[in-house]
Amino acid sequence: MSGGAPKGNTNATKNKIWTEAIRKAIVQGKKLDTLAKKVVAMAEEGDLGAMKEIGDRLEGKPQANVNVESGDLVVQIRKFSDD
Numbered sequence: 001m002s003g004g005a006p007k008g009n010t011n012a013t014k015n016k017i018w019t020e021a022i023r024k025a026i027v028q029g030k031k032l033d034t035l036a037k038k039v040v041a042m043a044e045e046g047d048l049g050a051m052k053e054i055g056d057r058l059e060g061k062p063q064a065n066v067n068v069e070s071g072d073l074v075v076q077i078r079k080f081s082d083d
Contacts, residue, residue, distance in 0.1 A: 026032050042050035 026035065039050045039053055043054055
């Protein structure tokens with residue numbers, strides 16, 4: 001079974017135009033270093049969102065673990081980040 005949206009589902013492509021436009025603007029405008037420095041500066045000023053972004057990029061997003069117990073049955077569910 002392949003991942004992603006089912007055949008004929010156009011929802012998966014809707015954001016690609018926006019993503020590609022942003023990517024092009026960043027790469028062609030050489031803005032990536034400027035944006036990275038801004039995120040670091042924001043984190044240094046106490047912005048929790050910026051801190052989280054840096055942590056997620058450097059260490060990866062934390063995985064969620066859920067343990068379900070019912071009698072003798074124990075089920076562990078792990079969700080890994082999509083990155």
